[in-house]
Amino acid sequence: MSQRRQFGRVRKLPSGRYQARYRGPDGLDRPAPTTFRTKREADDWLAGVQSELGRGDWRDPDAAKVPFESYASAWVKERPLAPRTAELYASLLRLHLMPTFGRKAVADITPAAVRTWRRERLDAGTGPSTVAKAYALLRTVMGTAVADELIRRNPCQIRNGGTVTTPERPTAAIPEAFAIAEAIQPRYRALVLLAAFCGLRWGELVALRRQDVDAD
Known part of the structure; x- marks a missing residue:
């Protein structure tokens, strides 16, 4: 049985729960997204919708x-x-x-x-x-x-959730750099030593050729 009120309508369902409906500013008759345990809960929900309409804060629930x-x-x-x-x-x-x-x-x-x-x-x-x-x-x-006014609040509320933390990469000590140069294939030994001690970027290192190195 529907119960008339100033804004919206509340009716008791055969299940014993209450359904709330209202007419939106677009002229469509809109039900609450869920039913309510008591009539008071349904009334409170309609009061919230009415307040949103009064503030101009209403959102189309279908959008x-x-x-x-x-x-x-x-x-x-x-x-x-x-x-x-x-x-x-x-x-x-x-x-x-x-x-x-x-x-x-x-x-x-x-x-x-x-x-x-x-x-x-x-x-x-x-x-x-x-x-x-x-x-x-x-x-x-x-x-x-x-x-876009589809939702009122961003559900992503985790503090620093999008912060990417990359641990600092360890730097080889001088003895370790020489050990790597000794252990690697001989053709790459100069590459390791130049990378360790000359501060060249990777692109500069791989662009070097034998004629670019003065052994003396």
């Missing part, structure tokens, strides 16, 4: 039902990315984000779901750097969804 796979794929295509960046994003989406979020609606991706995804990727042995890059991409895509 955010777009699957993450479709939204993220469009997001990548719309951006002028360098080839290597586009390749990286495609790999991160395919291998790390789509298996979990691909079929989910953008609106259904919650902070808890993001935290669980990140923990599972790390526990599965995915490198922390790769997980951080995938998380940063997810956060950026969902940030655009906020700007």
Whole structure:
């Protein structure tokens, strides 16, 4: 039985739960996304919607039902990315984000779901750097969804979740550099010594030829 009220409608279902409905600014009759245990809960939900309408903060609940796979794929295509960046994003989406979020609606991706995804990727042995890059991409895509007014808040709330920490690479001591030069194939010995003591970049090293080296 429907119960009339100033904004929206609440009715009790045969199951004993309550359903809330309201007419949106677009003229469509819209139900709450879930039913409620009590009439008070349904009334409170409608009051929240009415407040959003009054503030001009209402969002079309159907707009955010777009699957993450479709939204993220469009997001990548719309951006002028360098080839290597586009390749990286495609790999991160395919291998790390789509298996979990691909079929989910953008609106259904919650902070808890993001935290669980990140923990599972790390526990599965995915490198922390790769997980951080995938998380940063997810956060950026969902940030655009906020700007597009599909969702109100970015679900990526993990502090420093997108920070890539690379441990400092150890530097060979002088005796170790000579030991490497002695152990390597003779044809590469000069390469090792020049790299260790002359400060040349890799491109400069591999461009050198025998005639470029003055043994005297």
